[in-house]
Amino acid sequence: xxxxxxxxxxxxxxxxxxxxxxxxxxxxxxxxxxxxxxxxxxxxxxxxxxxxxxxxxxxxxxxxxxxxxxxxxxxxxxxxxxxxxxxxxxxxxxxxxxxxxxxxxxxxxxxxxxxxxxxxxxxxxxxxxxxxxxxxxxxxxxxxxxxxxxxxx
Amino acid sequence: xxxxxxxxxxxxxxxxxxxxxxxxxxxxxxxxxxxxxxxxxxxxxxxxxxxxxxxxxxxxxxxxxxxxxxxxxxxxxxxxxxxxxxxxxxxxxxxxxxxxxxxxxxxxxxxxxxxxxxxxxxxxxxxxxxxxxxxxxxxxxxxxxxxxxxxxxxxxxxxxxxxxxxxxxxxxxxxxxxxxxxxxxxxxxxxxxxxxxxxxxxxxxxxxxxxxxxxxxxxxxxxxxxxxxxxxxxxxxxxxxxxxxxxxxxxxxxxxxxxxxxxxxxxxxxxxxxxxxxxxxxxxxxxxxxxxxxxxxxxxxxxxxxxxxxxxxxxxxxxxxxxxxxxxxxxxxxxxxxxxxxxxxxxxxxxxxxxxxxxxxxxxxxxxxxxxxxxxxxxxxxxxxxxxxxxxxxxxxxxxxxxxxxxxxxxxxxxxxxxxxxxxxxxxxxxxxxxxxxxxxxxxxxxxxxxxxxxxxxxxxxxxxxxxxxxxxxxxxxxxxxxxxxxxxxxxxxxxxxxxxxxxxxxxxxxxxxxxxxxxxxxxxxxxxxxxxxxxxxxxxxxxxxxxxxxxxxxxxxxxxxxxxxxxxxxxxxxxxxxxxxxxxxxxxxxxxxxxxxxxxxxxxxxxxxxxxxxxxxxxxxxxxxxxxxxxxxxxxxxxxxxxxxxxxxxxxxxxxxxxxxxxxxxxxxxxxxxxxxxxxxxxxxxxxxxxxxxxxxxxxxxxxxxxxxxxxxxxxxxxxxxxxxxxxxxxxxxxxxxxxxxxxxxxxxxxxxxxxxxxxxxxxxxxxxxxxxxxxxxxxx
Numbered sequence: 001x002x003x004x005x006x007x008x009x010x011x012x013x014x015x016x017x018x019x020x021x022x023x024x025x026x027x028x029x030x031x032x033x034x035x036x037x038x039x040x041x042x043x044x045x046x047x048x049x050x051x052x053x054x055x056x057x058x059x060x061x062x063x064x065x066x067x068x069x070x071x072x073x074x075x076x077x078x079x080x081x082x083x084x085x086x087x088x089x090x091x092x093x094x095x096x097x098x099x100x101x102x103x104x105x106x107x108x109x110x111x112x113x114x115x116x117x118x119x120x121x122x123x124x125x126x127x128x129x130x131x132x133x134x135x136x137x138x139x140x141x142x143x144x145x146x147x148x149x150x151x152x153x
Numbered sequence: 154x155x156x157x158x159x160x161x162x163x164x165x166x167x168x169x170x171x172x173x174x175x176x177x178x179x180x181x182x183x184x185x186x187x188x189x190x191x192x193x194x195x196x197x198x199x200x201x202x203x204x205x206x207x208x209x210x211x212x213x214x215x216x217x218x219x220x221x222x223x224x225x226x227x228x229x230x231x232x233x234x235x236x237x238x239x240x241x242x243x244x245x246x247x248x249x250x251x252x253x254x255x256x257x258x259x260x261x262x263x264x265x266x267x268x269x270x271x272x273x274x275x276x277x278x279x280x281x282x283x284x285x286x287x288x289x290x291x292x293x294x295x296x297x298x299x300x301x302x303x304x305x306x307x308x309x310x311x312x313x314x315x316x317x318x319x320x321x322x323x324x325x326x327x328x329x330x331x332x333x334x335x336x337x338x339x340x341x342x343x344x345x346x347x348x349x350x351x352x353x354x355x356x357x358x359x360x361x362x363x364x365x366x367x368x369x370x371x372x373x374x375x376x377x378x379x380x381x382x383x384x385x386x387x388x389x390x391x392x393x394x395x396x397x398x399x400x401x402x403x404x405x406x407x408x409x410x411x412x413x414x415x416x417x418x419x420x421x422x423x424x425x426x427x428x429x430x431x432x433x434x435x436x437x438x439x440x441x442x443x444x445x446x447x448x449x450x451x452x453x454x455x456x457x458x459x460x461x462x463x464x465x466x467x468x469x470x471x472x473x474x475x476x477x478x479x480x481x482x483x484x485x486x487x488x489x490x491x492x493x494x495x496x497x498x499x500x501x502x503x504x505x506x507x508x509x510x511x512x513x514x515x516x517x518x519x520x521x522x523x524x525x526x527x528x529x530x531x532x533x534x535x536x537x538x539x540x541x542x543x544x545x546x547x548x549x550x551x552x553x554x555x556x557x558x559x560x561x562x563x564x565x566x567x568x569x570x571x572x573x574x575x576x577x578x579x580x581x582x583x584x585x586x587x588x589x590x591x592x593x594x595x596x597x598x599x600x601x602x603x604x605x606x607x608x609x610x611x612x613x614x615x616x617x618x619x620x621x622x623x624x625x626x627x628x629x630x631x632x633x634x635x636x637x638x639x640x641x642x643x644x645x646x647x648x649x650x651x652x653x654x655x656x657x658x659x660x661x662x663x664x665x666x667x668x669x670x671x672x673x674x675x676x677x678x679x680x681x682x683x684x685x686x687x688x689x690x691x692x693x694x695x696x697x698x699x700x701x702x703x704x705x706x707x708x709x710x711x712x713x714x715x716x717x718x719x720x721x722x723x724x725x726x727x728x729x730x731x732x733x734x735x736x737x738x739x740x741x742x743x744x745x746x747x748x749x750x751x752x753x754x755x756x757x758x759x760x761x762x763x764x765x766x767x768x769x770x771x772x773x774x775x776x777x778x779x780x781x782x783x784x785x786x787x788x789x790x791x792x793x794x795x796x797x798x799x800x801x802x803x804x805x806x807x808x809x810x811x812x813x814x815x816x817x818x819x820x821x822x823x824x825x826x827x828x829x830x831x832x833x834x835x836x837x838x839x840x841x842x843x844x845x846x847x848x849x850x851x852x853x854x855x856x857x858x859x860x861x862x863x864x865x866x867x868x869x870x871x872x873x874x875x876x877x878x879x880x881x882x883x884x885x886x887x888x889x890x891x892x893x894x895x896x897x898x899x900x901x902x903x904x905x906x907x908x909x910x911x912x913x914x915x916x917x918x919x920x921x922x923x924x925x926x927x928x929x930x931x932x933x934x935x
Binding site for chain 2: 027028031032033034035036037038039040041043044046073074075077078083087090091092093094096097098099100101102103106124125126128129130131132133134135136137138139140141142
């Protein structure tokens with residue numbers, strides 16, 4: 001099945017079985033390996049991407065639903081080799097340790113800040129509750145999102 | 154270290170050379186950019202030309218024999234490659250301590266996830282499809298599934314008594330101690346399996362060469378994999394190449410198991426003569442890979458009326474699972490930590506690891522210590538409750554201080570931050586006032602509680618481990634004018650790459666940005682020992698520092714000869730003499746390389762003088778030094794649902810020196826939350842030797858909403874033999890949260906929890922059985 005969609009601002013066309021997971025299309029067909037598979041059942045959030053302004057688990061979405069959508073992955077955050085304010089805050093705050101949850105965490109944070117540019121710490125916690133991290137205890141991730149919000153605003 | 158400190162005290166050499174120490178600064182993580190942009194390559198992100206996908210066929214019975222394996226004739230078997238134990242060129246075992254675990258089962262099955270066959274196919278789907286056409290018939294035997302069953306010896310599955318290993322630690326005269334005691338307090342504590350739950354599952358790629366074999370993947374210990382592969386494939390050191398790819402968490406779970414999956418991928422690659430990738434899905438990863446050892450720990454403590462401990466008898470039993478793997482060393486660490494950071498002149502600790510027909514348990518952050526820490530801290534709570542003593546006073550009265558002697562007879566000569574951490578945690582949290590404020594009529598539907606724990610953790614290998622290991626690391630001065638760290642220690646998120654570069658920058662006297670680190674590839678870096686045991690910073694970091702010191706001396710001699718100067722220094726990237734700059738580090742490195750070739754300097758670890766351990770008597774310096782922690786937990790218990798919410802944790806940890814305060818705090822916060830999971834949520838459910846909740850849907854780890862507010866205080870009681878004073882930090886934070894939370898639950902509800910996790914079901918049961926603490930067993934009544 002042919003699908004055309006926009007990934008990180010670039011028009012892409014792929015030919016894939018309709019029920020192929022979006023995560024696999026990104027990783028295998030488009031070689032965008034930033035989104036990770038941590039569980040394959042929508043629990044860990046490592047595969048999070050933004051589709052038309054909504055954050056989803058790409059391991060649960062079949063490619064046949066992606067016709068015409070605009071999709072943002074972690075690879076679309078930095079521009080010309082420069083980190084965006086969220087990534088910069090993650091780096092400075094020590095919010096990425098092993099880094100495997102980081103792409104999904106950044107996507108959930110991006111989604112939050114787009115909708116709510118000055119979130120409280122509780123709102124940040126709520127926004128990343130679907131993204132599991134086993135390294136940080138979440139403290140520095142929450143700090144980083146908080147810092148990014150104040151940088152952007 | 155001295156030279157650095159004296160330079161530091163100068164501050165300025167001239168107007169331009171300002172010393173910026175990297176150690177103690179929150180420099181940016183070396184591999185941060187790649188991790189933040191999605192560019193970092195984890196093993197599953199790598200695709201190679203002609204690569205096949207591998208799958209493991211495992212046993213489905215806990216104990217028995219394979220009677221027959223049948224391959225459905227309707228399936229076209231030319232589509233896949235199948236490997237079994239007969240394809241192994243060397244001997245069929247995964248090299249570790251005992252070499253008792255086969256790479257693939259031959260006939261005997263000892264646990265439900267025992268690997269039997271391997272399949273490689275063009276796609277994951279094809280491998281799965283082929284697997285459905287294989288039938289295995291078994292002859293089942295009665296399995297031993299619990300510690301009690303193993304100890305009953307109705308069946309013998311290992312040696313003559315089902316015991317992998319036992320230890321005895323004895324000090325003083327315990328019987329005499331109990332005679333003196335005013336009170337005797339007994340307790341029995343149970344701790345569960347725990348899954349590491351790194352978010353990146355285990356994975357490996359094997360690439361067959363002409364007469365070599367390369368494996369790359371997610372791992373903590375490249376040289377463990379190297380050793381296992383060499384033996385299995387009858388290859389030399391040079392023919393075996395092991396490369397660590399960016400690793401998405403380890404927590405001990407990628408200490409020993411990667412040897413297994415690497416060798417499975419390698420066997421398929423060897424047979425297919427094509428690269429083979431194996432990636433476990435979450436279900437297989439939870440089901441088959443090692444867990445934290447569950448255990449039963451019994452305490453019998455003789456106490457004087459003023460709270461002084463005068464006798465302590467502790468019995469530990471850990472469930473090792475089906476093979477010996479690392480159980481002996483996990484048990485050893487557990488036994489050595491069992492008395493906790495408390496003085497007692499009369500101690501007897503007995504410890505056993507038993508065999509059961511469950512998947513082998515193994516390394517998990519803390520390595521035996523979190524289990525015994527829950528027990529010794531709950532025992533202190535029980536002593537305080539039974540003797541009506543203040544739990545804080547009780548700890549202060551017995552805590553190990555500098556000059557005190559531990560259960561193994563180790564005199565604590567340096568870097569004892571025990572009192573500092575306890576004071577810091579208690580003061581910062583407002584423990585005393587809050588505890589007093591919790592009304593005795595704490596009877597509402599939501600009850601608050603506050604509790605504390607006090608703990609310690611030995612850094613580095615136990616006993617003679619480091620002296621035998623002789624960890625190596627090196628520093629290379631590159632022709633490009635940079636310094637490069639050479640070490641087999643791996644980055645698994647904890648910051649190895651960053652802190653090693655900081656240590657080298659300051660030891661050499663160059664900028665952090667002028668130091669880089671070699672990829673962990675066994676063909677390029679020496680064996681620094683495994684990345685485990687809180688040893689990376691303290692032990693390997695020290696070796697890295699010594700190598701840098703040697704490299705610096707060589708360069709200084711080179712510059713001194715070249716310029717005819719006597720007192721040459723390397724400061725802030727410049728060689729100077731008599732307050733004048735002679736040459737930059739970069740140009741000197743290039744010149745040196747032109748004249749003499751690359752400069753590579755290696756160093757090797759030796760224990761500090763006076764650190765001695767006797768394996769036969771289990772006495773002496775179990776570790777060169779301990780790190781110390783104290784933790785205060787505040788909880789709320791919902792008396793309608795019995796759910797416990799961890800509201801806040803205040804923790805103070807003495808780690809000698811924080812090379813990178815942000816990374817160190819990250820270790821403490823992350824380890825603390827893992828320990829909150831251990832205390833409150835994480836429980837594996839077993840049915841006939843198999844885990845039935847092997848999914849993230851039903852094995853619950855803390856989310857951001859479960860995480861308590863955390864306040865972290867780093868205490869720096871410098872260790873004179875660590876790099877810039879540093880000691881271990883990785884595991885210490887895993888020890889304290891479970892008992893602190895249980896202490897707070899006790900404070901909130903009066904329910905004394907002897908088992909974790911404190912699930913609503915378990916708390917309900919404990920409340921129904923109240924009052925829990927039994928009456929004081931007075932000495933005269935005996």
